[in-house]
Amino acid sequence: MPMGLLDKTNPRATRGSVIRWAxxxxxxxxxxxxxxxxxxxxxxxxxxxxxxxxxxGAAVYALVEWQLDDEPDEDDEKNTxxxxx
Numbered sequence: 001m002p003m004g005l006l007d008k009t010n011p012r013a014t015r016g017s018v019i020r021w022a023x024x025x026x027x028x029x030x031x032x033x034x035x036x037x038x039x040x041x042x043x044x045x046x047x048x049x050x051x052x053x054x055x056x057g058a059a060v061y062a063l064v065e066w067q068l069d070d071e072p073d074e075d076d077e078k079n080t081x082x083x084x085x
Contacts, residue, residue: 005063006063006066007067008066008067009066009067009068009069010065010066010067010068010069010070011069012069012070012071013065013066017065018062018065018066019062020065021061021062021064021065022058022059022061022062022065023058024061025054025057025058025059025060025061025062026054026055026057026058026061027054027057028057028061029053029054029055029056029057029058029060030050030053030054030057032053032057033045033049033050033053034050
């Protein structure tokens, strides 16, 4: 069975955690755009670009929370222990 993009693969993800991360992304996206624009010394950014950055940031952060688990798999822990020897 192929895994879809919107399939829930993080067992700890809840509606509240996804919304919380989407809010972080909606704030972080425009802040990132403003920082990059300031670092390059360009003219002020239009509100449409900031709105698109907020939407994109919210979507990416929510999708990451929905799909990626915070805790490593057991296989990852075993591989780490082997590589430390």
